[in-house]
Amino acid sequence: MTAIATPRHRVTAATAQMRSVADSVADASVWSLDADQAHTTLVELTRLEAQVAALKLRVAAHAESVDTRDATAAWAHTTRQTPRAAKSQVKLAQALEAHPHTADALATGHLNLEQARVVVHAVDQLPDTVGPELTAQAEEHLVGLAADHHAGALRILGRRLLEVIAPDLADAHEAALLEREEADALAACRLRARFDDHGRLVGSFVLPHLHGAMLLKAVTAFAAPNHRAATEGADAAKQTAGRPTPERLGRAFCELLERLPADKLPKAGGTNATVVVTLSYETLVGQLDQAGVILDTGHQISPGEARRLACQAAIIPAVLGTRSEVLDLGHQTRLFTAAQHLALALRDRGCTEPGCDAPPWRCHAHHDLEWSNGGPTDLANGRLLCPRHHHLHHRHQPTKPGYHPRI
Incomplete structure (x- = not known):
């Protein structure tokens, strides 16, 4: 008896035909397409791609429901997809079963796959207080907008769906979405x-x-x-x-x-969150530039950097003598106060280095006679220097002895 072959399903047959047609043009040259033909063909191929994607998703959802094995894993393995990508597609396929308007638009090529994902997500985010009729209206509205907007713009419009279909619910829903987004972002905060x-x-x-x-x-x-x-x-x-x-x-x-104001930071171990710098007295006053300067973190910085920071930033210099005994544990009162900064700004009107026009708000307050040499933190011993000239002063020699406030 001759066995009767099982007739092929028309989707299977159509898939084979599409593969055959694609094979027939796989090596076809496209150089003779003019600009208009190239554009039209590209648009049509994109729509065809959406239609094929819609059919693929329908088959994937069906395979997952009828196959006793793990159909998604087998599909991913055979086609060399990552399991994550295959599962994502099956999840979208299952979601499209509950969004027929979106599925139809994708199947006819009027919606691309990325847009379909956005529409499904936006509609699913609607609150439970929105009934089935308004939900269907929202989906239809967003699919209509897809004709003129790409997925990125559609995502933004999707967040405003309630303003169109249920304005009275929109504000409360938007507030809830923002609160949830902010809570999720805070939970994901990492350093x-x-x-x-x-x-x-x-x-x-x-x-x-x-x-x-x-x-x-x-x-x-x-x-x-x-x-x-x-x-x-x-x-x-x-x-x-x-x-x-x-x-x-x-x-x-x-x-x-x-430039962080250390006096405004929370205290850690009873002190402000400052960095302690350990250095010799000779290094602090600029007589020794060879040795590294030790931070309380165990790392080192150059002596020039330490002297620059000692004039402005929130560090505490622990000055050691020849036998490493602590000669002086500095304190932050060496820093000019806000009132002194204001007085210096009114007097100097900017960086005091000749030819520099940096305004006062960009400047550091600098000790003319260095604090490490006993210079007092007062207006007579202070002047404004922009960060660049402040760096130059501590890394090299001052370009000009003394200073002259602007007239």
């Missing part, structure tokens, strides 16, 4: 950091949007061309035009940390 063997702290972080925006605005201000010109010279303005580079943002981050 990982470690010191490497090259004098650097390396790591990564995750911040909520608000705090990320605050950080970017702060470092961008320090990386701005005008600020860089004031701190690094006029030529820096030309070199720092345009979008800040990662290097510029990194240096700006360093400057931001140096």
